[in-house]
Amino acid sequence: xxxxxxxxESPAKAKTIEGFLGKEYQVKSCFGxxxxxxxxxxxxxxxxxxxxxxxxxxxxxKIVNELKKLAxxxxxxxxxxxxxxxGEAIAAHLMDVLNISESKxxxxxxxxxxxxxxLEAIEHPRGIxxxxxxxxxxxxxxxxxxxxxxSPLLWKKIKPSLSAGRVQSVAVRLIVERxxxxxxxKVGSSFRIVGDFIVSTKDKVVPLQAExxxxxxxxxxxxxxxxxxxxxxxVVEDIETKPAKKSPAPPFTTSTLQQEASRKLGFSVANTMRxxxxxxxxxxxxxxxxxxxxxxxxxxxxxxxxxxxSFGADYVKTxxxxxxxxxxxxxxxxxxxxxxxxxxxxxxxxxKRLYDLIWxxxxxxxxxxxxxxxxxxxxxxxxxxxxxxxKGEIITFDGFLKLYMESTDEEQNNGEERILPSLNKGDxxxxxxxxxxxxxxxxxxxxxxxxxxxxxxxxGIGRPSTYAPTISTIQRREYVVKEDRPGVTRTFQVxxxxxxxxxxxxxxxKIGSEKAKLFxxxxxxxxxxxxxxxxxxxxxxxxxxxxxxxFDEIAEGKLVWNAMIKDFYGxxxxxxxxxxxxxxxxxGEKLLGTDPKTGLNVFVKIGRYGPMVQMGNADMENKxxxxxxxxxQSMESISLEEALELFKLPRTLGIVDNADVVVxxxxxxxxxxxxxxxxxxxxxxxxxxxxxxxxxxxxTEKKKLDQEKTVKEFGEDSNLKILKGKYGxxxxxxxxxxxxxxxxxxEELTFEECRKIVADSKPTKSSKSRKSK
DNA sequence: CAGTGAGCGAGCTTCCGCTTGACTT
Numbered sequence: 001x002x003x004x005x006x007x008x009e010s011p012a013k014a015k016t017i018e019g020f021l022g023k024e025y026q027v028k029s030c031f032g033x034x035x036x037x038x039x040x041x042x043x044x045x046x047x048x049x050x051x052x053x054x055x056x057x058x059x060x061x062k063i064v065n066e067l068k069k070l071a072x073x074x075x076x077x078x079x080x081x082x083x084x085x086x087g088e089a090i091a092a093h094l095m096d097v098l099n100i101s102e103s104k105x106x107x108x109x110x111x112x113x114x115x116x117x118x119l120e121a122i123e124h125p126r127g128i129x130x131x132x133x134x135x136x137x138x139x140x141x142x143x144x145x146x147x148x149x150x151s152p153l154l155w156k157k158i159k160p161s162l163s164a165g166r167v168q169s170v171a172v173r174l175i176v177e178r179x180x181x182x183x184x185x186k187v188g189s190s191f192r193i194v195g196d197f198i199v200s201t202k203d204k205v206v207p208l209q210a211e212x213x214x215x216x217x218x219x220x221x222x223x224x225x226x227x228x229x230x231x232x233x234x235v236v237e238d239i240e241t242k243p244a245k246k247s248p249a250p251p252f253t254t255s256t257l258q259q260e261a262s263r264k265l266g267f268s269v270a271n272t273m274r275x276x277x278x279x280x281x282x283x284x285x286x287x288x289x290x291x292x293x294x295x296x297x298x299x300x301x302x303x304x305x306x307x308x309x310s311f312g313a314d315y316v317k318t319x320x321x322x323x324x325x326x327x328x329x330x331x332x333x334x335x336x337x338x339x340x341x342x343x344x345x346x347x348x349x350x351x352k353r354l355y356d357l358i359w360x361x362x363x364x365x366x367x368x369x370x371x372x373x374x375x376x377x378x379x380x381x382x383x384x385x386x387x388x389x390x391k392g393e394i395i396t397f398d399g400f401l402k403l404y405m406e407s408t409d410e411e412q413n414n415g416e417e418r419i420l421p422s423l424n425k426g427d428x429x430x431x432x433x434x435x436x437x438x439x440x441x442x443x444x445x446x447x448x449x450x451x452x453x454x455x456x457x458x459x460g461i462g463r464p465s466t467y468a469p470t471i472s473t474i475q476r477r478e479y480v481v482k483e484d485r486p487g488v489t490r491t492f493q494v495x496x497x498x499x500x501x502x503x504x505x506x507x508x509x510k511i512g513s514e515k516a517k518l519f520x521x522x523x524x525x526x527x528x529x530x531x532x533x534x535x536x537x538x539x540x541x542x543x544x545x546x547x548x549x550x551f552d553e554i555a556e557g558k559l560v561w562n563a564m565i566k567d568f569y570g571x572x573x574x575x576x577x578x579x580x581x582x583x584x585x586x587x588g589e590k591l592l593g594t595d596p597k598t599g600l601n602v603f604v605k606i607g608r609y610g611p612m613v614q615m616g617n618a619d620m621e622n623k624x625x626x627x628x629x630x631x632x633q634s635m636e637s638i639s640l641e642e643a644l645e646l647f648k649l650p651r652t653l654g655i656v657d658n659a660d661v662v663v664x665x666x667x668x669x670x671x672x673x674x675x676x677x678x679x680x681x682x683x684x685x686x687x688x689x690x691x692x693x694x695x696x697x698x699x700t701e702k703k704k705l706d707q708e709k710t711v712k713e714f715g716e717d718s719n720l721k722i723l724k725g726k727y728g729x730x731x732x733x734x735x736x737x738x739x740x741x742x743x744x745x746x747e748e749l750t751f752e753e754c755r756k757i758v759a760d761s762k763p764t765k766s767s768k769s770r771k772s773k
Numbered sequence: 774c775a776g777t778g779a780g781c782g783a784g785c786t787t788c789c790g791c792t793t794g795a796c797t798t
Contacts, residue, residue: 009791009792010791010792010793012793029792029793030791031791031792031794032790032791032793033790034791034792036790037788039788059793059794060792082791085790086790087791090791090792136790139790140788140790142789143789143790144788144789145788146788146789147787147788147789148787148788149788150787150788151786151787151788154787155785155787160785160786161785161786161787162786162787163788164787165787165788165789166788166789167788167789168788168789277793281793289792462789462790463789463791465792466790466791469790607778608777608778609777612778614778618779618780619779624778626777626778627778628777665776667774667775667776667777668774668776669776671775671776678775678776680776723798724798725798728798730798732798
């Protein structure tokens with residue numbers, strides 16, 4: 001029997017801590033929250049003062065039973081969940097569910113997984129902070145009320161299965177509004193003047209590039225300026241040198257790791273977290289879901305040693321970073337290598353690269369500032385009042401730059417970090433050429449996943465554990481899509497003054513191509529518009545921040561949690577009911593024009609399954625025709641001609657074996673139907689022009705593949721088959737799948753045996769039911 | 774994966790935040 005049971009949230013953490021504590025301690029993990037609100041209904045008893053209806057999460061029943069047994073037999077139970085709102089609630093739930101008495105329970109917390117920190121925590125146990133638990137409860141109940149009242153409203157007013165919530169709806173809003181800004185954006189241009197000069201001294205001739213201190217808004221002005229420069233003299237009027245320094249970025253949090261892995265390694269947010277999870281589980285890095293910039297003293301000490309060994313003591317400058325982000329709860333350390341002296345890890349390329357990034361960032365954060373010397377040379381023009389400026393930068397001490405430099409989302413601007421030749425005031429320069437190049441203003445950038453996370457963190461919406469899932473959710477709901485878009489070619493003008501003559505030419509550049517950027521869909525935009533119209537308070541970018549203030553007051557014991565919820569819910573629920581009764585279904589319907597053949601109206605709108613076109617009004621006599629929009633088409637941009645094309649399907653190709661061969665477009669793209677069998681078209685096949693010949697080819701091919709997939713068929717019942725899948729053979733009966741019991745050989749199963757398996761066992765979950773969990 | 778779209782209506786969907794394995798067709 002164990003005297004002490006310690007419960008933490010993560011199993012990897014449990015393993016580490018067990019090593020720090022003696023044999024008297026058994027350390028187990030509860031895998032995060034063990035209880036949640038019932039999902040059957042609202043899960044909140046509103047009439048009784050918003051009393052939550054908690055149940056043990058179905059996937060936690062097993063671990064809860066195990067912990068119950070261990071807790072019963074232990075003398076003391078140490079509740080060591082994270083020291084934040086959610087962690088406190090987990091501790092409280094554990095006490096309840098495991099039936100731990102006050103006298104037997106010890107609540108402890110630590111912010112870093114180091115032996116001194118754990119021992120220190122054991123020395124200072126406390127009770128459960130009920131105010132903090134209530135703050136969590138308020139957060140949980142508010143999110144449930146918002147999500148489970150708004151979502152059904154969307155099902156009724158827009159389309160089924162949609163969702164809305166405090167976090168996801170605001171994330172979608174950011175993307176929709178950015179797209180609107182881009183649409184509204186009016187491009188402007190100006191002429192940037194760059195002069196190429198030559199410095200001739202006694203012993204050498206060196207080039208010097210300088211930019212004019214101002215830009216000209218028109219070609220005429222630029223041309224006039226170049227004209228003024230013909231025959232002018234150029235003289236160095238001033239040289240200014242200023243020292244400057246650059247400091248390293250703080251160590252990684254979840255959000256900055258996602259951003260930097262996206263910029264430097266091209267990882268998606270989900271991929272970064274998957275790889276980081278692996279590194280964490282194998283003990284290579286500290287916890288990867290954190291908003292803390294803190295490094296333990298042990299880690300800083302190790303970093304100091306590592307820097308001294310590799311670069312020398314001059315390169316060391318230890319720092320304690322403090323967080324700036326809204327609502328940070330700092331239950332953990334920043335993300336760092338567990339052993340800072342370990343330079344690389346085993347594993348595949350992505351693991352190595354992510355670890356390398358974390359290692360460099362951690363080490364660099366404890367390195368000296370880089371020292372620079374910034375020089376600006378002012379060049380006067382004898383015939384004009386404008387000045388040319390040549391800017392240079394030299395690094396006098398590289399410091400942390402020796403190892404690591406953070407990237408930015410902005411495109412690299414040119415002309416940085418150049419070294420200037422040595423010059424003196426009064427030096428005359430020879431002009432080689434001066435160019436005026438047309439430069440365009442840039443539209444606001446579209447969000448990458450990581451840029452969206454950055455913005456969400458700034459607004460205080462979402463938490464380190466939810467950034468990646470939220471971004472998946474808004475894509476799964478098809479509110480936004482992550483896509484590449486090709487750019488367009490744009491021409492710009494260049495005027496060149498050389499050898500006393502001004503010439504002009506037109507050049508072209510590729511602009512606006514997008515890679516893995518987030519775009520709103522028609523449904524996303526419509527839902528956003530609907531929510532903005534009726535629930536501005538929830539869509540407000542400051543909504544989370546303001547409720548967080550109230551949660552803090554609850555945590556401080558200054559506000560009663562359900563009183564806060566009541567104040568929110570009253571007006572919110574009224575608004576729900578008003579919208580339910582007072583508004584009609586919204587479909588974003590737009591009249592595109594009329595069909596020249598029939599004279600019927602052609603509309604585009606959102607239907608039960610997404611955007612579609614409709615021919616004919618929905619009146620008593622006639623049923624309108626419908627067709628779904630193709631991938632890549634949008635309600636916003638579809639033309640009448642494109643819409644009319646969509647009505648050309650389904651078309652009958654001919655008759656085979658007394659049955660029509662029909663080409664149509666379905667949910668998953670174009671297909672052929674014959675004798676109630678379906679055959680998908682290839683991407684290269686055009687359903688509008690496909691021939692009977694090609695169609696039979698596709699059908700033969702599919703039949704062959706099906707044949708290969710079939711292990712065994714039975715004459716007794718054609719619905720029962722043994723098929724071969726990715727994970728081996730299985731039984732298929734009436735479109736449900738059943739596992740073959742161990743020890744049975746698929747090929748040898750008889751019809752009766754199969755019938756028995758089907759009757760006795762449950763079908764394996766289809767992917768559809770799994771997705772919904 | 775499944776191949777739809779009036780309206781009728783049953784019965785389904787849904788939130789955020791904490792954590793990892795299941796076990797796949």
